[in-house]
Amino acid sequence: MFKAAYLKLTLFYVLIVMIISVSFSAAIYSISTNEIGRNLAPQSIIFRNLITDDFNDLRSRQIEESNRHLRINLIYYNLIIFIISLFGSYFSARRTLKPIEEAMVSQNRFTADASHELRTPLAAMKAEIEVALRDKKINISESKKLLKSNLEEIEKLEKLSSALLKITRIQEEKKSFENISLDEVIIEAFEKVEKLAAKKDIEFDNKLIHSKILGDHQSLVELFVILMDNAIKYSSVKSKINILMKKERHNIIVKVKDRGVGIRASDIPFIFNRFYRADSSRSKDKISGYGLGLAIAKQIVDLHNGKISCESKPGKGSEFTVKLNS
Numbered sequence: 001m002f003k004a005a006y007l008k009l010t011l012f013y014v015l016i017v018m019i020i021s022v023s024f025s026a027a028i029y030s031i032s033t034n035e036i037g038r039n040l041a042p043q044s045i046i047f048r049n050l051i052t053d054d055f056n057d058l059r060s061r062q063i064e065e066s067n068r069h070l071r072i073n074l075i076y077y078n079l080i081i082f083i084i085s086l087f088g089s090y091f092s093a094r095r096t097l098k099p100i101e102e103a104m105v106s107q108n109r110f111t112a113d114a115s116h117e118l119r120t121p122l123a124a125m126k127a128e129i130e131v132a133l134r135d136k137k138i139n140i141s142e143s144k145k146l147l148k149s150n151l152e153e154i155e156k157l158e159k160l161s162s163a164l165l166k167i168t169r170i171q172e173e174k175k176s177f178e179n180i181s182l183d184e185v186i187i188e189a190f191e192k193v194e195k196l197a198a199k200k201d202i203e204f205d206n207k208l209i210h211s212k213i214l215g216d217h218q219s220l221v222e223l224f225v226i227l228m229d230n231a232i233k234y235s236s237v238k239s240k241i242n243i244l245m246k247k248e249r250h251n252i253i254v255k256v257k258d259r260g261v262g263i264r265a266s267d268i269p270f271i272f273n274r275f276y277r278a279d280s281s282r283s284k285d286k287i288s289g290y291g292l293g294l295a296i297a298k299q300i301v302d303l304h305n306g307k308i309s310c311e312s313k314p315g316k317g318s319e320f321t322v323k324l325n326s
């Protein structure tokens with residue numbers, strides 16, 4: 001599909017260049033032939049007694065010859081311009097369409113991944129219901145078990161659909177930028193994950209400083225909830241998590257450090273991609289998630305013109321660093 005678009009745009013560019021080039025050539029040809037005629041007119045008047053028919057003949061042949069040369073040269077130059085513009089136009093067309101092609105490929109991949117993730121819980125629910133319907137002797141407790149399991153799948157679907165909505169709507173949130181306290185944002189995020197941490201007996205050590213930034217309060221709370229939630233999710237029980245805030249010139253740095261499973265160096269470049277999950281989170285204990293959290297976190301940080309990075313050692317823990325303009 002994009003090959004045809006490249007070709008069409010190339011031909012369109014070539015057409016524009018050639019229209020300009022041919023129009024200029026026609027103008028040059030017409031000006032120069034008129035100019036020769038105009039320059040020779042006074043000579044003809046002055047030397048009218050001396051000019052013979054033979055001389056007139058010779059002169060018109062010379063004029064015709066020079067016009068012919070001019071035509072050939074102009075055709076030759078137009079051909080060169082055509083060849084150069086063909087290559088130039090192709091590269092320009094590629095440069096113009098490449099980002100659109102990349103955006104479309106990524107959009108298609110996103111749709112395919114999202115559909116796949118949506119189908120998995122639906123398929124599980126369908127299979128369970130079909131089995132239950134085939135069982136003529138199903139009792140109340142078995143039916144309740146089935147409903148409970150279906151409810152869990154529905155909850156997963158709810159989580160996934162709100163994450164999908166979030167990831168597609170994040171760009172619109174720039175409108176609500178205002179002066180906010182980042183330390184308050186972090187406290188609010190911490191309060192949301194506190195219970196989850198308590199369940200695993202995980203202790204938080206928060207070192208916050210008072211600092212104001214321009215941003216969207218709600219999205220920033222969401223950003224730190226994602227990072228803290230991951231830190232809890234990928235840590236073992238009775239572990240410790242540190243939140244550290246510091247100022248560095250015009251930036252505020254927030255670090256979320258855990259002592260959990262860690263991330264392999266080969267996975268780190270991809271963890272901010274949509275739907276990417278490192279093997280450690282898929283296998284073994286099957287930690288729940290869709291690989292969308294860090295993609296949302298990265299979008300929120302990008303929205304604030306900030307930076308997010310990760311340092312990690314498998315088995316030792318991970319440290320996520322968020323840098324925002326103060």
Ligand code: ADP
Binds near residue numbers: 293294318
């Ligand atoms: P998920 O829903 O899988 O947690 P995320 O986008 O939040 O999705 O994270 C992507 C992947 O990065 C996770 O699947 C996990 O492999 C890895 N990851 C993220 N945070 C941590 C962490 N604190 N410790 C270890 N691995 C992490």
